[in-house]
Amino acid sequence: MSKILSIARVNLLRFLRDRSTVFFVFVLPIGIVMLIGAQFGGDFSPQLGVASGGGTVADDIVARLDAEESIKLVEYESEDELLIAVERGRLSAGVSVPAGMDEQLAAGSPASVGFISRPDGVGPQLQVVVSEAVAGAAEQIMATRFAVGKGADPSAAATAAAAVAPTIPDLNVETIVAGESLFPASLGRFDIGASSQLVLFMFLTGLTGSAALIQSRQLGMTTRMAGTPTSIRTILAGEALGRFVIVLVQGLYIMLATILIFQVNWGNPLGAAATLIAFSAVGAGAAMLFGSVFRNDQQAGGVAIVAGIGLAALGGSMLPVELFSDSLVRIARFAPHYWANEAFAELVRRDATVVDILPQLGVMFGFAVILMAIASWRMRQVITRV
Amino acid sequence: MTNSRVLEATGLKKSFGDIHAVRGVSFHISVGETYGLLGPNGAGKTTSISMVSGLLQRDGGEVLLDGQSMTTTSLGPKQDIGLVPQDLAIYPDLTARENLRFFGHLYSMPKAELVKRVDEVLEVVGLADRANDRASEYSGGMKRRLNIGIGLLHRPKLLVLDEPTVGVDPQSRNAILESVEHLSSEGMAVLYTTHYMEEAERLCTRVGIIDQGEIKAEGTRRELVELVGQQDRIRITATGVQESALDELRRLSGVHSVSPSDGSLELLVADAGAVLPEAMRVLGSQHAGVSSVSVEEPDLEAVFLHLTGKALRD
Ligand SMILES: Nc1ncnc2c1ncn2[C@@H]1O[C@H](COP(=O)(O)OP(=O)(O)O)[C@@H](O)[C@H]1O
Ligand SMILES: [Mg+2]
Numbered sequence: 114m115s116k117i118l119s120i121a122r123v124n125l126l127r128f129l130r131d132r133s134t135v136f137f138v139f140v141l142p143i144g145i146v147m148l149i150g151a152q153f154g155g156d157f158s159p160q161l162g163v164a165s166g167g168g169t170v171a172d173d174i175v176a177r178l179d180a181e182e183s184i185k186l187v188e189y190e191s192e193d194e195l196l197i198a199v200e201r202g203r204l205s206a207g208v209s210v211p212a213g214m215d216e217q218l219a220a221g222s223p224a225s226v227g228f229i230s231r232p233d234g235v236g237p238q239l240q241v242v243v244s245e246a247v248a249g250a251a252e253q254i255m256a257t258r259f260a261v262g263k264g265a266d267p268s269a270a271a272t273a274a275a276a277v278a279p280t281i282p283d284l285n286v287e288t289i290v291a292g293e294s295l296f297p298a299s300l301g302r303f304d305i306g307a308s309s310q311l312v313l314f315m316f317l318t319g320l321t322g323s324a325a326l327i328q329s330r331q332l333g334m335t336t337r338m339a340g341t342p343t344s345i346r347t348i349l350a351g352e353a354l355g356r357f358v359i360v361l362v363q364g365l366y367i368m369l370a371t372i373l374i375f376q377v378n379w380g381n382p383l384g385a386a387a388t389l390i391a392f393s394a395v396g397a398g399a400a401m402l403f404g405s406v407f408r409n410d411q412q413a414g415g416v417a418i419v420a421g422i423g424l425a426a427l428g429g430s431m432l433p434v435e436l437f438s439d440s441l442v443r444i445a446r447f448a449p450h451y452w453a454n455e456a457f458a459e460l461v462r463r464d465a466t467v468v469d470i471l472p473q474l475g476v477m478f479g480f481a482v483i484l485m486a487i488a489s490w491r492m493r494q495v496i497t498r499v
Numbered sequence: 500m501t502n503s504r505v506l507e508a509t510g511l512k513k514s515f516g517d518i519h520a521v522r523g524v525s526f527h528i529s530v531g532e533t534y535g536l537l538g539p540n541g542a543g544k545t546t547s548i549s550m551v552s553g554l555l556q557r558d559g560g561e562v563l564l565d566g567q568s569m570t571t572t573s574l575g576p577k578q579d580i581g582l583v584p585q586d587l588a589i590y591p592d593l594t595a596r597e598n599l600r601f602f603g604h605l606y607s608m609p610k611a612e613l614v615k616r617v618d619e620v621l622e623v624v625g626l627a628d629r630a631n632d633r634a635s636e637y638s639g640g641m642k643r644r645l646n647i648g649i650g651l652l653h654r655p656k657l658l659v660l661d662e663p664t665v666g667v668d669p670q671s672r673n674a675i676l677e678s679v680e681h682l683s684s685e686g687m688a689v690l691y692t693t694h695y696m697e698e699a700e701r702l703c704t705r706v707g708i709i710d711q712g713e714i715k716a717e718g719t720r721r722e723l724v725e726l727v728g729q730q731d732r733i734r735i736t737a738t739g740v741q742e743s744a745l746d747e748l749r750r751l752s753g754v755h756s757v758s759p760s761d762g763s764l765e766l767l768v769a770d771a772g773a774v775l776p777e778a779m780r781v782l783g784s785q786h787a788g789v790s791s792v793s794v795e796e797p798d799l800e801a802v803f804l805h806l807t808g809k810a811l812r813d
Contacts, residue, residue: 119604123590123597130592130633333588337649340552340582341605342574497556497571 116343120351121358127325128359137321142314142367143374149306159205161239162198162229164189166212170250174210174226177246184242192227199229206230206239218254307377308457309433311367312392312450313425318363319396320417322356326404327413335496345496349489353401360396364389380460384467388456391477395449398484405491429454449480503529505565505579505657505688506551512559513546520546522712523560528657533679533689535703536714537696537799539811543712544692545585548661551690552582565656578606581655583647585662585692591635595626595645598634599652606653616652623678624648640671647675651682658682659690664698676701694811696799708803715806720799721770727805729797730755731771735764736791737782744785751777771796 128134161184165171179186187204189195195207209227217224226247230236329335329352338348368389371377379385407413425431428450434442445451456473459465467474506528513521521543528534536544549555551562553569553576562569564576589598596617603613621627624644629637634645643663651658660679664672679702683689693699699706700720707717716723740759748757753769768774771794782789803811 116605116607119601123593123601126597127590127592332590333584333586334590336554337582337584337588337602338605339571340554340577340580340584341602342577342607343605344572344574 116347117351117354120338120348121354124325124352124355125358125362128322128355128362131325138314138318138363139366142310142363143370146307146310146367146371146375146377149310159239160185160187160203161243162187162189162195162204162207163210164192164195164207165210166214168210168212168215170214170218170224170254171210173250173253174208174246177249178208178243181242181246184239196229199231206236206243208243307367307371307375308379308461309425309430309454311364311371312428312453312457313421313430314367315360315364315389315392315396315453316399316425316450317417317421319356319360319393319400320403320421321414322359323400323403323407323417324410324414326352326356326400327407327410330404330495331410339496345493348496349401349492352404352492353397353485353488356400356404357393357397360400361389361393363396364393378461380457380464381466384456384460384465384470387467387474388453388460388470388477391456391474391481392449392453394481395453395477395484398481398488399449401488401492402484405488405495424448425450427451449477452476452480504563505530505532506690507563508547508551508560510560511547511550511557511562513543513550513555513557519712521550524707524709524712524714525560526707526714526717528688528690530656530688531683531686532704533683533691533702535699535706536690536692536709537694537699537706537803537811538692538709539694539809542694542709544709545661546712547709548582548659548690548692552580552659553577554582578653579656581650581653581658583650583658583660583663585665587642587646589634589642589645589649592633594631594633595621595637595648596630598645599648602649603652608653616654620648620652623651623681625674638668638671640667640674643667643671644675647678651687655687657688657690661692662694663691664693664695696803696811699799706799708799708806710803710807716802723799723802724797725769727802729801729805730767730769731774731797732795733766733768733771733775733778734793734795735766735778735782735789736762737764738762738788738790740764740782740787741785744781744787747781747785748778751781754778 161178163175163178163186165175165188175186175188178184187198189198189207192209195204195209198204199207207227207229209229211224211227214224226243228240228243230240335348339345368377368379368385372379403413403417407416425448427445428434428448429437429445430450434445434451434454437445452473456470456477459470459473463469504527506526508527509525511521511524512519524543524547526534526536536547538544546555550557550560551569553562553571553573556571562576564579567573567576567579569576569580590601593601599617599620600613603617608616618627621630624647626637626641626644626648629641634642637645643666647660647663650660658679663679664675667675676698679689679691683702689702691698691702703720705717705719706723707714708723709715716726718726745757745759745764748754748764748766751774753774755767755769758765766774766778775792775794779789779792800811803809
């Protein structure tokens, strides 16, 4: 076991020392996630349109939104105009406050503020801002009622507020999506890009890393290892573990970096970790296969990039599979990426847990096992033939 | 006898398709012995060594390491061997120390011992001051020395060196030869392949002359030279050499011929070392004035030429 770890450790060490690693593994993926995020999300200071029917509560909500520094507020005459502006992409999102809201609330009936956003973009973030403003306004109503009904004693405020809570009419945000929605409105602007790029880069790093394996063979290292009291099984396990850790490092890095930089939501942590591990195994298997099949590292490197990008595209890392035709989706299932993208889609968009993505995890491990098996068989031949 | 035999290789055979790379090679090496396989490129040295080290499946024959049979899958005998491959096998992006440690792990060396031994080996191969630099920054000779260091790290019973001085500057080459001599003097058995006859002569207790996959002759240098009837040549420049002196020289044992020419003598003898003092005594007693003496010993190059009809290097 310690020999396996030693071999894996050397793999990792060499990977981290490779000058191209810094760029291709640590800089490029984040750059691309950022690029895609920017494309999905438009500019960085979002414009929020407001169509207000007037009234105390409405003015309160608009005032609260106006106070928000991160957004630019644009007033519209009617909800229709607002809707068109959002649809055309002139606005990141819109808020429509219906007329007569004061009376409605006073009568004790629930009222809604409309939130209009495009299916993809910064809408979800803005929705949070709008919800907060509306909640603030609701508190205001509550405080007023409290003052009127129970006398203005701030010390009793908390208990009293709780007591009157059921009698306060609902003031909520109703989401309207303008245009056809690919993704639920709760998706952050980097979320889609991040998970598909994570999958793409993990696999690509695995494949291009196969060059290191081939070098190892060309350098005579594999043979030399076979000359030590180390079984071929151990050597292969060590190399495979090394590849696995490298792909995992790539995945973890993108995951952590996107969480820290872009606040990307990766869904259920356990599920995300399981997907990461399963797909690292796939990447390691692919690396071993390439490492055993190709004779020289340049050849492998070239094919690695084509295969890495091609499979990623097929598996839905370039365009979401939701846009694929049915027959293309059937083909896409042969790309391991498809399953990783599916798993992340479940986790991120549909709040799935590990249990929900067991099928995807299973398929990924299946891919890994098959790739590893072929690679081991092939590598064994290559090593013993010298 | 048998328990001092570190390596016993008998009837090794290997073909690559139509190429019969090794056709029945046998040799043995005892403790403290340095055995040389001397032969030109393509003779089958590396192929033989690969079978000895359990890297290559053999088509026939047997390899016993310390009495244990060596195959590609036997781990026990591999622990007893330190292989230094002909082509560099080091990680260029790791330092000398990291390379050594890595292989130390593969030989299951205990941590404390490994740490100590790595320093020793770095000292032996003269890389102590560059131990923490990456191997890619080393000169060719330094890389070769690291390559060797890895092979002797775990104190193998048999050190196998496959043409370790090819493409090395003279200084590094000398350092390599010296460390082999040093290891041998410490009792390590060494299997050394080369196509440089000077190296074989300098290092090896016994030499096997290999060509076209076969060992053509084997023995100590002297045995090999005698085998092919080669003789040492002693050239003496002297004045006043009488006919009686020549007769006396001819009567000395081990002297095959004495041929005088103006002002000098040429003696063909079996062993110059044994004959020379006698010859000097004879000339002294016959009042000849000796001004210079030179000895030419026939070398393995000549033996090789005699055995194969071609030169070692082309
Ligand atoms: N893997 C191989 N495949 C085919 N032929 C080989 C292989 N290895 C060695 N040979 C051939 O076997 C012969 C002996 O080679 P080798 O043992 O490397 O010689 P040496 O080490 O004495 O230079 C050569 O003719 C060489 O071309
Ligand atoms: Mg060779």
